[in-house]
Amino acid sequence: MAALVSQENMVTPTLVSRTGRHLQRYSKHGSRQVVGCIPYRFKSREKGSLVDETGEEVEVLVISSQKGKGLLFPKGGWEMDESMNAAALRETVEEAGVRGTIERQLGKWSFKSKSQDAVYEGYMFPLLVDEQLEIWPEKNVRRRYWMNVREAREVCQHGWMKEALDVLVSRLASKEGGDLPSL
Template sequence: MASSSSVVDMVCARQGRDRQRYEGCYRLVSGCIPYMLKDDDVDNSCCLKDDHVLDKLQVLMISTPKRMDLIFPKGGWEDDESVEEAACREAFEEAGVKGIINGAPLGEWIFKSKSKQSSCGQEGSCKGFMFALQVTELLESWPEQITHGRRWVPVREVDGLCRYDWMREALDKLKEQLVFGSNFSAPPSLELPDSSSLCMVVSPAVPQGAVALC
């Protein structure tokens, strides 16, 4: 069930880059692909090695200002937290979910920040780490709700919504991790809101060729 946010939950999202981690010229970024099973009639004791479970797997994507496409929650990894803690914080701040990080990172990717797409060399480069996040709590309010709407998407439909290769690669790793990972069981089912009640931010169209990654 979706839950109401407490006063403790509704802390302000972190701002600025005073505590931002860097590795050489790379700004370090951490994010996740939040997931859950849609139907409550699924036997949660079953293993995700059963391919049919993927038919019930839902992935959470978020909207961003001035963009029509959807992305996965992510942001800067700061020096007072682990990379897993950073991924969980971004999921809470941007998507209003809490959960459990499953296993090792889905992978590492190098990309340019949106403000440095036209720059030469490595200026504005980011190194991103993505994780699978098993959602255990769906909040009704979250710190960045005004700028980030959210939408649950069947996992088999997500590939067509991925704007960037790194998103598709991370998604493939998520499915591989869940289906073939020996230490994973099916996540608990939560009651998902109807699509008509999902909070989405309507943004103006982006100029053709515009790219924003972090």
């Protein structure tokens, strides 16, 4: 018997990023809706690191902003023709060049744009990475960096993304029985 595979959690990389806002979703209050992922993986254990039950260190992937000022997690517009999960996966492939398994939503945050006088709704998901692409749509405009949770929290330029990272850390800690260092 053949197994059915859900297409919602799968993204095929393209060589170009989606552009334009004609399909952009907005909340009932007029806030632009954006979605993103905190890509993570387990690496060999180092002293004082966040670990899973097998003793492996958790690393997260941060990317440079398009304008080159600061580091953040991949995120972008949620469009009318896609589910929230599909949009988060698409943005992560476009901006960070990684694929994997998307997990349960970390939460919803409202935040103000630094460059415009606009309010956004941001939704973040953990993404357990299983593939890192050599070529991805924004390779020429972004850098990507794997680092431990503490380092990522220090360098991430958005407070709401740091809060999402804290939720991920708490979730991973509860899976392990709470044997994780505090941030």
